[in-house]
Amino acid sequence: MRLINFSLVAVAVAGFQAVFAAPAPAESTPATPHPFQAEGVPAEDIFVLGPASYEELQKMVAEAKSSGEVKLDKRQACGEMGVYLCENPNFAGQCYWGAYPGCTRINPDPYWQSRISSVGPDRGVRCFFYSFSGTLQSFRYPGGNCNSAMNDKVLFFHCNPDV
Numbered sequence: 001m002r003l004i005n006f007s008l009v010a011v012a013v014a015g016f017q018a019v020f021a022a023p024a025p026a027e028s029t030p031a032t033p034h035p036f037q038a039e040g041v042p043a044e045d046i047f048v049l050g051p052a053s054y055e056e057l058q059k060m061v062a063e064a065k066s067s068g069e070v071k072l073d074k075r076q077a078c079g080e081m082g083v084y085l086c087e088n089p090n091f092a093g094q095c096y097w098g099a100y101p102g103c104t105r106i107n108p109d110p111y112w113q114s115r116i117s118s119v120g121p122d123r124g125v126r127c128f129f130y131s132f133s134g135t136l137q138s139f140r141y142p143g144g145n146c147n148s149a150m151n152d153k154v155l156f157f158h159c160n161p162d163v
Helices: 052-066
Strands: 006-013 016-023 049-051 079-090 092-099 118-121 125-131 136-140 156-163
Touching: 049 052, 052 079, 052 092, 079 125, 079 156, 118 125, 118 136
Parallel strands: none
Antiparallel strands: 006 016, 049 092, 079 092, 079 118, 125 136, 125 156
């Protein structure tokens, strides 16, 4: 599992100011737990990026895919699947993207179970989300907002190739 945390750093030199992302210092406040925890899947088999805004996270995911850092193979019956999860509707607030073995039950960290409001599976992926009350909602690329029965009530989910 890879979890990348960034903090914004402001620099002022000779009258110029710049803000850029830098790795968060080790002594910073503990990071929010990421939402991806798979039953029976070792943590090193899950690739996670975030937290970041949805727009920034899309850039990070594209870079990780193009560099070969993460390889998704949806041609296999249950290859790795990728999905975005955001804490607010319309992909706002803190977002994460995770890639993990498909057809695997993913149990969001308890912190995230009451915060997932929008979901974005990668192309060719369909995800099924289940709430505490037994409600089911499925998402296909490009995803969308959780309905009122699912919003901030995700118990677990799994993703499969969308065939």
